[in-house]
Amino acid sequence: MRVIAIVNQKGGCGKTTTTVSLAGALAADGHRVLVVDMDPQAHATLALGLEPDDLEANLYEVLVEPGGASRLDSVIVDVADRIDLAPSSIVLSALEQKLASERHDARTERLAAALETLPPLYDYVLIDCPPNVGLLTFNALRAAREVIVPLETSFFAIDGVQKLLETIGLLSDRIGHELQVRVLPTLYDGRTRYARQTLGEIRELFKELCFDSVIRLNVKLREAAKHGVPISRYAPSANGAIDYAAVAMELEASPPEQQWLRTRGEDAVAAAAGRAREVVVRFKDASAGDVRIAGDFNGWVPDRGVKSLIASEGQERVWTKVLTLEPGTYQYRYVVDGEWREDPSNPRSAPGPTGQPNSILHVR
Ligand SMILES: Nc1ncnc2c1ncn2[C@@H]1O[C@H](COP(=O)(O)OP(=O)(O)OP(=O)(O)O)[C@@H](O)[C@H]1O
Ligand SMILES: [Mg+2]
Missing domain, CATH: 2.60.40.10 (Immunoglobulins)
Incomplete structure (x- = not known):
């Protein structure tokens, strides 16, 4: 089971689109995927066709209530062929307050503990994070071995990204396991010189940590989210589906151990x-x-x-x-x-x- 957190504190850079579309692409390749929606905005839940208010259970009880970890299994919903979802709800935004009195370690390992209770059903767990580095994101990073940072190519704030990478580095020291971080250029409009330059800078800066694949601007991705299905099902021949299929292929081609070898001497x-x-x-x-x-x-x-x-x-x-x-x-x-x-x-x-x-x- 490969656990991958999709993280960036910047809003609107394509985290949710990446989570849901990648789930679709990996499922189309025959993998079983669990999407974990750690964002109180519940965009991934919506993009997979579920209305958060209609659901009886969500991650809140798993992460907040005593003994909640073992309940993850009962919260999970089957949303599509080979894709399951652990749904979110706005109540997740109360997590920080609810757990304020607990030790830092106990607060940040809730999701990791819950994932450990699952039967070995899934090949991939993809965790969609909110646009901040609070407790929910910390829980995701703690549970994950790999991180994908979507970076908008129409906007590149190097300071923000470096801060995020520092946070991830600090955290991996603290939790004692290494996080394999990779950067995914998103919302790419190859017609503008600015986007081409930005992509060049991103590649130059992150080198082998950058995916070869680039996610182009594609309106079908937005439509698919509105229809509540992954792009691989909504419009399999659209650029959005092709681009995420290429990311899935890169992921399949390099499990974390191999990335590790590539970055060592x-x-x-x-x-x-x-x-x-x-x-x-x-x-x-x-x-x-x-x-x-x-x-x-x-x-x-x-x-x-x-x-x-x-x-x-x-x-x-x-x-x-x-x-x-x-x-x-x-x-x-x-x-x-x-x-x-x-x-x-x-x-x-x-x-x-x-x-x-x-x-x-x-x-x-
Ligand atoms: N490649 C793309 N082409 C066109 N639209 C896109 C693309 N990727 C994302 N979008 C759209 O841009 C908006 C922001 O994307 P998304 O919700 O995935 O970002 P996010 O990082 O999850 O945002 P937040 O930080 O609010 O959670 C959405 O309306 C989405 O449909
Ligand atoms: Mg999102």
């Missing part, structure tokens, strides 16, 4: 020897119809053993390829409409057996 690299991990590469082109990848890792058979996803980005199409590779150095080329080409986005190349240059990929 040579020791960890040595320890990883003999252990395969998934590597994501992307190819963009405006006119290509069919793009495959071939290299010494798949016997130069185009796309053999490779997971593939196609999306559109403005005028261009983007092919995302997921390769399963052990640490080492590999040569590869793209096959674009039958023509073998170097990777235009990769400056590293070496002459192949026929004298033509092959692109080089190092897997640490």
Whole structure:
């Protein structure tokens, strides 16, 4: 069970949309997902088609009442194929006051304790957080091993994000488990120069902590929330559905342990020897119809053993390829409409057996 908190104290940056759409994308891939709505605004509950006032039970009793942890199971509602929800309600906003007299530790581990009582039903637990770093968010961070920070690309306040990352860092020291943090650019409008620049800055700053995928502005995401269904069901071919499917694929490709290896030094690299991990590469082109990848890792058979996803980005199409590779150095080329080409986005190349240059990929 991978527990992922979706956190940012900034309002309206796409936390709830990410939680619900990612739940839809992961469920479409066959995973069982639990959405935990930790926001008193109950937007995730609404976006999954439930009216908070109509529900008999919600997370309040689980988090506040004595012995509430074991009641999580009875609060959970089945909302869609392979998606369950632990619903929220406005009463959750009283949590802070209600628990004021308790020890800090006891207050912040309520959700973690409740999740531990669940049978091993879920592959993913996605926790939607409110736009502040109060007790509800602390509970989410304490329960999670991974964090996704959605960042609006039309607005980038570096101070706010750094503060949030500091808070997460402090908390992971205190709770004794590491939180794997990744940043997801959202609300991206590629037509504006400002958005393109902001995306560049975000990538530059967060490097491998940034998802390769970007969530574009897509009005269908808003409509899906209004209709109370994830975008994967409401409009499966919309950009919003495609973008979140790509995020799901990135998540599936890198469980936390592998991210950990990527951010550590040579020791960890040595320890990883003999252990395969998934590597994501992307190819963009405006006119290509069919793009495959071939290299010494798949016997130069185009796309053999490779997971593939196609999306559109403005005028261009983007092919995302997921390769399963052990640490080492590999040569590869793209096959674009039958023509073998170097990777235009990769400056590293070496002459192949026929004298033509092959692109080089190092897997640490
Ligand atoms: N990629 C997108 N394209 C278009 N609209 C979007 C996109 N992502 C989110 N929205 C819309 O923007 C608004 C804010 O998004 P969302 O509710 O997901 O943000 P949030 O971070 O959860 O907000 P809050 O901090 O209030 O909880 C919503 O109306 C949502 O439908
Ligand atoms: Mg929200």
